[in-house]
Amino acid sequence: MPKKAFITGITGQDGSYLTELLLEKGYEVHGLVRRASTMNRGRIDHLNGFEHGPDKRLFLHYGDLADSVSLVKLLYALQPDEIYNLAAQSHVRVSFDVPEYTADITGVGAARILEAIIESGIGKKVRYYQASSSEMFGKVQEVPQRETTPFYPRSPYGCAKVFAHWLTVNYRESYNLFACSGILFNHESPRRGESFVTRKISLAVARIKKGRQKELYLGNLDAQRDWGYAKEYVEGMWRMLQQDQPDDYVLATNETHTIRAFLEAAFGRVDLDWHDYVRFDERHLRPAEVDLLIGDYSKARARLGWEPHTRMKALAELMVDADLAAIG
The missing domain is CATH 3.90.25.10 (UDP-galactose 4-epimerase, domain 1)
Incomplete structure (x- = not known):
């Protein structure tokens, strides 16, 4: 049986590259998509053959990080081996205009999916990845920034990411979850949203x-x-969940x-x-x-064998x- 992965934010830049990577590795991939009157699947349309063809290994499910009940039901039904929480209101400037929404989806959304892992009974088998951000460092307290650098967020987005990051640590220690956070510095690609x-x-x-x-x-x-290539960074996400022990890692270029x-x-x-x-x-x-x-990515290089x-x-x-x- 192939490994089964569940991705929130599958239609985004990182979600699309990660989906490609996991399909190449033989995974069955399930993605969470929000229901809307217009389709927003341009980044994964080229994977249509995996969704409808003879090698059907891509499945999309309607849901939302604002809806905890649907998350519990979905995780219970799917029983995934790996979960990648990439969904967020991810635009820093916009987070000042919609701070409450940003906090709810980017911050509390992580709480809902972590709690759904516990409530669905999959905590002992699943491996969880939380998309943390270099924006958590904000007004930087150390140069370069590494995993031990204190956080000083400078936006509602950064604050929400700090909440989600520390909650992931808390659930890892409280429930013995295999939960990792990737503190990714800016990573771009031709699939980056046009407002970035x-x-x-x-x-x-x-x-x-x-x-x-x-x-x-x-x-x-x-x-x-510190700008890197998103397609290379999703490899680092995957490598975090293949380790013997869960931990947090900076992915960056150190430039x-x-x-x-x-x-x-x-x-x-x-x-x-x-x-x-x-x-x-x-x-x-x-x-x-x-x-x-x-960012200083030396820990990721030493333990994951990852570098940009x-x-x-x-x-x-x-x-x-x-x-x-x-x-x-």
Whole structure:
């Protein structure tokens, strides 16, 4: 019998790459999707053959992290071997506009799924992955940031992630769950949502090059981030759940770059000068900024055998190339 995985946030960037990885490894994959009047499955549509073909190993289930009863019933019915909780209201700037919703889904949502593990009776067999975030470090207390660095979140999103992170530790210690948190630094790809700064930039570069857009409006260009490739980071998630003992791990590149540097790489890919197209818009500023993020992934390298291969410049070029091809 193949291993069975359950993924929340399966239609997102990380969920789609993780689904590909698990299907390649022979898993049966079940994903939680929210019911909506419009379909939001573009990132996993290419996996249609696994959902309907002779090798049917992909199953989607309607549900929501706001609905604890449905989570208990679903986990009891599926009896998964691994659970990856990737679902969240994940936009940091938006979290200031919808703090209560962010806290409910990003924070309390993790509490609901952890409690569903206990209530469904699968706690002794299942392995759980919680998607933690470098935004938990916020106003950083140490450079670079590692697993032992104190948290100082600077947004409702960061605060919600801290709650979910510590609750995962609490359930691990209280109920002897195999529960891990991956503290992932910024990880991007052509599947990144268009409202996130890296994808906003790569898409604008492609549109400007094709004559379909004239300007790009951004906020703080001095923020420094540790950017990696999402497709490589989901491998780290999987490796965490294959260990003998559960633990928490930072996944990062141990390099930091400003948004200006990302602009330089992205516009440079098509031989354009970003200064000619980028304009400042204060509406994109956060009430409290995170100035510097850079992660130390040495623990993941030593224990998981994981390390990143795609650095910022190559990542920016990869994203621009994908958006140019998509526009046609």
